[in-house]
Amino acid sequence: xxxxxxxSFIVLAEELHFSRAAERLHIEPSPLSRTIxxxxxxxxxxxxxxxxxxxxxxHPGEVFLxxxxxxxxxxxxxxxxxxxxxxxxxxxxxxALSDGAAQPHLxxxxxxxxxxxxxxxxxxxxxxxxxxxxxxxxxxxxxxFSRSAQVGDSVIARPVWHDSLAVAVPIRxxxxxxxxxxxxxxxxxxxxxxxxETCAGYNHQLRQILRGGNAEPIVIEHVTSMDMMLTFVAxxxxxxxxxxxxxxxxxxxxxxxxxxxxxNSLLTTYLLTSATASPQQLGGxxxxxxxxx
Numbered sequence: 001x002x003x004x005x006x007x008s009f010i011v012l013a014e015e016l017h018f019s020r021a022a023e024r025l026h027i028e029p030s031p032l033s034r035t036i037x038x039x040x041x042x043x044x045x046x047x048x049x050x051x052x053x054x055x056x057x058x059h060p061g062e063v064f065l066x067x068x069x070x071x072x073x074x075x076x077x078x079x080x081x082x083x084x085x086x087x088x089x090x091x092x093x094x095x096a097l098s099d100g101a102a103q104p105h106l107x108x109x110x111x112x113x114x115x116x117x118x119x120x121x122x123x124x125x126x127x128x129x130x131x132x133x134x135x136x137x138x139x140x141x142x143x144x145f146s147r148s149a150q151v152g153d154s155v156i157a158r159p160v161w162h163d164s165l166a167v168a169v170p171i172r173x174x175x176x177x178x179x180x181x182x183x184x185x186x187x188x189x190x191x192x193x194x195x196x197e198t199c200a201g202y203n204h205q206l207r208q209i210l211r212g213g214n215a216e217p218i219v220i221e222h223v224t225s226m227d228m229m230l231t232f233v234a235x236x237x238x239x240x241x242x243x244x245x246x247x248x249x250x251x252x253x254x255x256x257x258x259x260x261x262x263x264n265s266l267l268t269t270y271l272l273t274s275a276t277a278s279p280q281q282l283g284g285x286x287x288x289x290x291x292x293x
Contacts, residue, residue: 144272164243
């Protein structure tokens with residue numbers, strides 16, 4: 001097994017189509033098929049299912065995909081650390097982001113860090129919560145921002161800020177008669193929520209808030225980004241959720257934001273660190289977060 005096998009596997013797992021994957025890899029489909037077969041033979045498991053309807057990852061294939069992505073993230077971090085050292089940076093602080101949790105406060109934090117410690121490189125990586133926690137435990141990352149406090153014993157979650165929840169509503173929608181949308185009225189309509197894996201913490205907090213409406217949410221679609229959520233909302237598929245601070249960044253001509261008429265409808269962002277993290281490296285970073293927020 002070499003990096004060529006692993007890169008081919010990742011591309012095929014993303015495309016789930018041999019011809020498209022081969023085009024991205026600048027090879028023919030036949031060599032790609034042989035590479036995947038060699039990998040499956042070495043592992044002794046089937047990574048993909050193939051039938052007339054298409055190509056699909058098996059469950060072991062999905063697990064392997066997460067692990068292989070972690071391998072490449074570690075290699076990329078090693079490469080960047082060497083380049084940073086060669087460029088004169090004394091230290092590197094590796095920050096993992098999940099759930100889009102650091103926006104819009106992150107820019108202010110980064111600007112302060114660059115001003116006060118210009119010889120420390122801050123490297124940002126967007127990952128799923130599971131990859132974030134794994135990276136904190138094995139020292140791939142030094143710290144992270146997440147919406148989740150469900151992090152296990154070896155990771156510490158500190159609440160660092162709270163954002164008021166807002167509802168993204170298509171223009172000319174009946175709910176716009178309300179200056180603040182009642183939860184019971186909201187739950188009568190289809191919703192666009194974050195993907196259960198990539199937005200795990202966000203979904204958990206949001207469902208805790210929606211639980212007060214005494215009705216099961218009608219989820220019409222799951223998305224992995226704010227842009228995609230706004231696209232579905234603008235097209236009339238359903239209502240979405242954002243925060244009041246995000247509405248200052250993401251503006252869409254076909255969407256209006258309204259606060260939710262629920263007391264303390266807040267989304268909390270957590271700073272995640274390993275329980276064994278070095279206080280010398282993280283101390284200044286944590287202090288600046290506390291000063292800014």
